[in-house]
Amino acid sequence: MNARILIADDDDDLVEGLRWYLEAEGYDILTASDGEKAVEATIKERPDLIILDVMMPRMDGVKACRKIREETDAMILMLSARDNEIDKVRTLKLGADDYVTKPFHTSELLARIQALLRRRNRAHTDTTILKWRNLSVYPDEHRAYVDGKIVELTTMEFELLVALMKSPQVVMNRDKLVEVIWGADFYGEYRLVDNHIYRLRDKLSKAGCADFPISTVRGVGYAFRPEV
Numbered sequence: 001m002n003a004r005i006l007i008a009d010d011d012d013d014l015v016e017g018l019r020w021y022l023e024a025e026g027y028d029i030l031t032a033s034d035g036e037k038a039v040e041a042t043i044k045e046r047p048d049l050i051i052l053d054v055m056m057p058r059m060d061g062v063k064a065c066r067k068i069r070e071e072t073d074a075m076i077l078m079l080s081a082r083d084n085e086i087d088k089v090r091t092l093k094l095g096a097d098d099y100v101t102k103p104f105h106t107s108e109l110l111a112r113i114q115a116l117l118r119r120r121n122r123a124h125t126d127t128t129i130l131k132w133r134n135l136s137v138y139p140d141e142h143r144a145y146v147d148g149k150i151v152e153l154t155t156m157e158f159e160l161l162v163a164l165m166k167s168p169q170v171v172m173n174r175d176k177l178v179e180v181i182w183g184a185d186f187y188g189e190y191r192l193v194d195n196h197i198y199r200l201r202d203k204l205s206k207a208g209c210a211d212f213p214i215s216t217v218r219g220v221g222y223a224f225r226p227e228v
Contacts, residue, residue, distance in 0.1 A: 003049065030047055048120060051079060055082075098116060139162050177221060
């Protein structure tokens with residue numbers, strides 16, 4: 001089954017150009033011209049990946065990203081005409097999986113889309129249950145539970161959690177985490193790792209697992225350090 005991609009942007013020429021290009025690559029394409037329509041289309045059509053422009057009428061991409069992330073774990077790739085560090089940090093903290101600055105080469109955008117979809121569609125064949133105190137992680141089900149209640153994690157957050165828990169006490173640098181989670185064809189910034197770790201810690205804390213032992217090793221990376 002072809003992956004379904006939603007393109008949300010108020011630039012009609014850009015949308016039609018991307019639609020033509022991505023349909024030629026075999027994807028099913030949906031479109032929306034503003035943030036509100038993007039949220040509505042996400043809820044109704046359940047796309048696998050959403051290309052979301054930051055500057056849109058009625059509801060901007062930042063607000064739309066927040067609402068979409070409440071509804072789905074679909075991959076979110078943000079677009080912006082501004083190479084603005086604040087926008088990048090805000091959207092990544094809200095749950096976006098990647099961020100591309102306009103103008104861009106369609107070949108680069110396609111590579112990022114393919115990389116994100118590979119992460120989402122990767123088959124989970126590991127039946128091992130990973131546990132720490134009141135946290136239970138089921139890689140094959142792609143689910144995590146705290147005190148028996150599911151923790152809503154994005155694909156990236158979940159895979160980071162699994163990667164760290166499978167290697168207790170091992171310091172994993174950002175290069176290794178990028179390779180494990182995104183693959184060798186990763187095109188984004190290493191800041192993505194830091195932001196996904198931040199959101200993972202925050203979600204686990206709010207779910208009742210406040211002291212989950214992800215240690216930051218300054219200048220290196222992260223480690224899962226349960227009690228010996």
